[in-house]
Amino acid sequence: MRKNALLMNLIVIVIVIIISACAPQAEPYQAPERDPMLVPPDEIVLVDGFELTNRVTEEWKRSGKMFTLTGPAQRESCAVACHDGYAFSTGEFARQHIVSIDCQACHSDRALEYLRNGTVDVPFTDEPLEAGMGALCITCHHGRTDARAKYEIFANGGGVRLTAPHHGPAALTTGLGGMEYPNVTYGHSIAHENLQDTCISCHMPETLEGYALHTFVLDDAYAPIICGNCHAGITDFNLNGFQNQVLEWVSQLEDAIFEETGAIALSEGGGQLLLFTDEERRQRVNPRDVSLEVYVAAYNAYLVRSDGSLGVHNPQYTKSLLQESYRALTGEDLR
């Protein structure tokens, strides 16, 4: 008991939270199954101090950030950029001590600079982005490619690599990081792009108990809280079936790519888009035989699939990237 209390205190000191009293051990936190908007306000109990720390810790433990991928965490540049919590926050790399994206990764040193300054450099714009507290998320989740530059290289005949976007929800969220054709006007969901703290505005909503949720991956039960101010009556993220529609559009675009190239699958490996021609995934289309239209289509199809929000991050931009890619490839519109 005494050991546990000491350990708890240590964690709490590290994250600089002042505890006023020792509260009893909390139950592990679950996202509410009830409709959060229907809970009578007098039944909501706000939590703070020890109880709050326990809940946040429990949520974090259930998120993907609890563990780290050992491969990239052992390479210095990847560790410092994103994959090792300690290397990220301090800039110091220690190969034999892998650290996950833990509390200190987001609550000390470099992370605090992002949270306070609210600006972040991304490869796909010339100026730093203004992203509020979301600057912290974006520095790890921007996709690591400049689609403009890749397009230029390919269009000028130098395309021997099909560079892929690397886990970059920020490319769609900001409406700036898809692969665009010059002289084409793309749609934008301005309200989604302008949320004050970008990622954090949606991914860390204030729970009914009055603190910022730390599961990072979202549960539909939070849709009324996250989206309800703008989309009255929303009950899940698949608003009017929009996510199903995006899935359908991506499939149509992929089918068009397959028809054009003879490939049967599109995936990613070693930072490259791979167009496989056999079930065993041993043979693939030579990048030199890939047209600009196929590359643009494959880049955007993979960007949308790997983004994970099925269009929610930026509905109009997602739709328009898929539409323009399809149009250039087939001469027709998506159905």
Ligand code: HEC
């Ligand atoms: C230090 C880098 C870093 C920061 C900062 C960061 N992330 Fe992540 N995030 C990652 C990594 C790496 C993963 C993948 C986890 C793994 O290794 O499997 C991840 C995973 C996720 C996932 C889960 C994806 C999945 O498919 O399971 C979500 C959602 C997410 N992050 C959102 C956020 C949000 C929101 C923020 C800002 C509050 C944020 N991240 C800040 C590095 C970071």
Ligand code: HEC
């Ligand atoms: C700050 C207000 C705001 C928030 C918060 C917001 N939206 Fe939106 N959303 C809008 C506006 C305004 C539009 C319509 C115009 C547009 O697409 O630019 C829209 C459009 C959409 C569309 C496209 C609808 C269509 O038929 O074209 C979807 C889907 C959507 N939002 C889902 C969501 C989801 C899910 C959430 C919560 C995770 C959310 N939105 C949060 C303001 C918001």
Ligand code: HEC
């Ligand atoms: C408008 C609200 C909104 C904003 C802004 C937003 N997200 Fe999301 N994001 C969502 C929703 C909702 C989902 C989940 C969709 C679902 O589960 O159906 C999602 C999904 C994701 C996923 C995939 C998670 C999984 O389970 O596969 C990641 C990763 C992610 N977001 C990261 C980010 C990052 C990083 C940012 C900032 C650049 C960001 N999001 C901005 C609402 C948002």
Ligand code: HEC
């Ligand atoms: C991926 C980044 C990330 C990780 C990991 C993370 N946090 Fe946070 N945390 C944040 C951000 C960003 C905020 C501010 C959110 C806001 O104000 O909307 C925050 C807010 C908090 C708060 C204030 C909550 C409130 O609303 O009063 C506490 C306490 C906290 N974090 C504790 C922790 C602890 C403990 C851990 C580890 C178990 C942890 N955090 C891990 C990003 C993170």
